[in-house]
Amino acid sequence: xxxxxxxxxxxxxxxxxxxxxxxxxxxxxxxxxxxxxxxxxxxxxxxxxxxxxxxxxxxxxxxxxxxxxxxxxxxxxxxxxxxxxxxxxxxxxxxxxxxxxxxxxxxxxxxxxxxxxxxxxxxxxxxxxxxxxxxxxxxxxxxxxxxxxxxxxxxxxxxxxxxxxxxxxxxxxxxxxxxxxxxxxxxxxxxxxxxxxxxxxxxxxxxxxxxxxxxxxxxxxxxxxxxxxxxxxxxxxxxxxxxxxxxxxxxxxxxxxxxxxxxxxxxxxxxxxxxxxxxxxxxxxxxxxxxxxxxxxxxxxxxxxxxxxxxxxxxxxxxxxxxxxxxxxxxxxxxxxxxxxxxxxxxxxxxxxxxxxxxxx
Numbered sequence: 019x020x021x022x023x024x025x026x027x028x029x030x031x032x033x034x035x036x037x038x039x040x041x042x043x044x045x046x047x048x049x050x051x052x053x054x055x056x057x058x059x060x061x062x063x064x065x066x067x068x069x070x071x072x073x074x075x076x077x078x079x080x081x082x083x084x085x086x087x088x089x090x091x092x093x094x095x096x097x098x099x100x101x102x103x104x105x106x107x108x109x110x111x112x113x114x115x116x117x118x119x120x121x122x123x124x125x126x127x128x129x130x131x132x133x134x135x136x137x138x139x140x141x142x143x144x145x146x147x148x149x150x151x152x153x154x155x156x157x158x159x160x161x162x163x164x165x166x167x168x169x170x171x172x173x174x175x176x177x178x179x180x181x182x183x184x185x186x187x188x189x190x191x192x193x194x195x196x197x198x199x200x201x202x203x204x205x206x207x208x209x210x211x212x213x214x215x216x217x218x219x220x221x222x223x224x225x226x227x228x229x230x231x232x233x234x235x236x237x238x239x240x241x242x243x244x245x246x247x248x249x250x251x252x253x254x255x256x257x258x259x260x261x262x263x264x265x266x267x268x269x270x271x272x273x274x275x276x277x278x279x280x281x282x283x284x285x286x287x288x289x290x291x292x293x294x295x296x297x298x299x300x301x302x303x304x305x306x307x308x309x310x311x312x313x314x315x316x317x318x319x320x321x322x323x324x325x326x327x328x329x330x331x332x333x334x335x336x337x338x339x340x341x342x343x344x345x346x347x348x349x350x351x352x353x354x355x356x357x358x359x360x361x362x363x364x365x366x367x368x369x370x371x372x373x374x375x376x377x378x379x
Contacts, residue, residue, distance in 0.1 A: 039203065039216060040257035043237070046202035050107040051189055053149055057139030059100045059122065065130040065174075066100040074101040074126055081137065100128035104139055104151055106183050113188055117181040120151045130174035132157045141183055151183035195249045199241050203256070208235030211264040219261050267374035269367075271360045274379075278359055284374045286366075 058077055059066070067074040078099055082088065106120040122136055134155050141149040156179065159172025205212060213231040220229035220239055229239045245252035269280040366372035 036260040036262050038257060039219075039259050039261060042207070042212075042261075042263065043203045043205050043216065045253060046204050046236075048110045050109050051143055051148075053106045053108050053118075053141035053143050053183075055104040055139045055141040055151065056125075057102055057104055057151070058137045059102050059124075059128075059131055059134035059155065060098060060137060061133060061135045062098045062100060062128070062131065063133055064097045065132065066097045066128045066134075067124075067126040068097060071101065071126040074099055077101060100124055100131060100134065101126050102131070102136070104136070104141060106141055106149060106151065108143065108148055108185065108189060110189075112185050114185055116185040118149055118151075118183040118185065120179045120182045122155055122177045122179065124175040128175060130157070130159075131155050131177045132159075132174055134177070136179060136182065143189075146187065148187045148189070149183040149185050151179065153179045153182040155179055195253065196247065198249055199246070201239050201241070201249075201253065201256075202232075203237045203239060205235045205237075208233075209264065209266075210234045212261070213237055215261050215264070216259075219259050220256060223255075223259060269363055269372070269374050269376045270379060271363065271376065272379040273357060273360055278363075280374070284372070286373065287371045 056077075058074070058081065069075070101124070103123045103125050104120050105123070106118045108118065109116075112118070120136075120141075122131065124131060132155075134157075136152050136155060138150060138152045140147045141151055155177035157174055157177040159174040203216065205216075210231075210233075213234055213236070216237045217229040217231040220237070221227065224239075224242055227240075228242060229237055231237050239256060241249060241252055245255075267284050269278070269284070271278050360378070363372060364376050367374070367376045
């Protein structure tokens with residue numbers, strides 16, 4: 019049987035509470051920089067790249083001559099090596115010697131990176147090297163095969179190395195905090211209401227006209243005289259301020275995972291929902307075809323596939339309530355699947371019964 023979609027995960031978000039400025043805004047000019055590199059993971063238990071991946075063999079060959087070893091292509095047959103891509107984030111305040119977490123991802127046909135060790139790899143931003151990564155991987159999954167059967171848990175071709183990279187060069191032209199007399203805070207989700215509220219909260223603590231909402235996404239904050247020379251402390255003070263955020267009412271649906279996330283306070287108007295369920299059953303049976311005696315034939319297997327489609331009778335339910343939380347139990351009682359729920363929500367939105375934006379992921 020192939021169900022239309024997985025189990026429904028329905029999350030009702032409570033009304034938003036006050037959040038610290040550091041959780042929804044950041045200082046302009048202070049940000050992380052992505053680093054990337056390509057390298058080799060060794061020590062795998064026959065779960066690495068196959069011999070068809072010439073790039074892996076060439077990369078391994080290039081690593082051996084500096085060690086005084088030279089091999090031909092046909093001498094490398096091991097599946098204990100995998101070509102990988104490495105990514106990391108270089109924080110704004112990272113200095114030479116700082117440690118970074120790295121993510122390691124297979125780029126060829128390796129089955130699993132479990133038990134592997136990343137060889138010394140340079141991490142780049144543009145054409146410059148900013149960090150060096152190496153070390154044993156932590157993989158949150160496994161892949162086991164044998165006798166034609168295979169079992170996989172989670173995602174075994176991606177691993178992490180906590181603190182696996184060391185910064186070798188700092189990002190030039192960084193914002194010099196102690197030289198600034200004004201800072202711009204950038205909202206992660208621009209909104210005029212939230213921008214004005216941030217300015218109001220900052221002015222209430224540090225004095226009038228300290229902060230100005232320039233637009234929906236930028237708040238300019240002047241450094242008071244008491245904080246000159248202590249700009250880092252000033253930034254920490256502003257980041258710790260709490261603001262009651264205003265949010266656009268939104269329902270987020272993900273049909274692939276069967277996840278529906280919505281605020282419990284989304285207003286609704288009375289609406290009638292006609293719901294019809296569609297079930298598709300796909301069954302496959304493997305049978306053995308045995309030839310007759312003395313016929314000279316061979317025993318073979320034959321797969322028979324049968325598809326059945328059934329449409330349940332529709333039901334008409336009158337849903338009453340002022341918020342989405344009032345109607346969730348009614349929809350569950352109807353046996354709504356994730357796909358049906360997504361269609362219902364979109365139809366309710368178009369009909370004016372749901373007063374929120376429906377966003378598909």
